[in-house]
Amino acid sequence: MINAKDAVNIIKFKLSYRRFNHSVEVAKVAEEMAYKFGIDTKKAYITGLLHDYAKGIPSDELLKIAELNDIIEDEVERLVPDLLHAPVGSFLIKEELNIKDKELLRAVELHTLGSEEMSDLEKIIFLADMIEPGRDYPGLERLKCLAMRNLDEAMLYGLNSTILYCIDQKRIIHPRSIKARNHFLWKNYKENEFNLK
């Protein structure tokens, strides 16, 4: 596994100053959440640092890399190629940095859309990306509280806000976000007897 110092140097070179700062903040929040939920804090920190590895790559290039390596999962990604920074980032981390940790790679891959199957690390990276101190949007404080209390409830809240934001901005919604949202809605319902209407 790569160490944190090397990961910092790599993303400093790859990303703009603003995105570099965002990555460091995501890493710090991910580390804190990992401690809280009893998972590997070092891995959470490094995954947070690397999660936006491909964010500096222009859309047309992301699409080209995704097409060449059979990474496209849904046609929506051709319409919104920026979504590909997550799976392409995961692919490039494996290829260029020779990182083989499957959970780290999957956490990077899933950090924008989520999935129906997510480990605690994958949920933590998804959520840390949404609640790092540089963020500001309605509902953020509520999500911050949930993220430190219950990962599945926080996932539902986070996915709902992402989907509502897309609707508000008249943006296309990736089907995987809807599937993930329905999964967490149902999971929370079963666990907490929420009123599923």
Ligand SMILES: [Fe+2]
């Ligand atoms: Fe991202």
Ligand SMILES: [Fe+2]
């Ligand atoms: Fe990010």
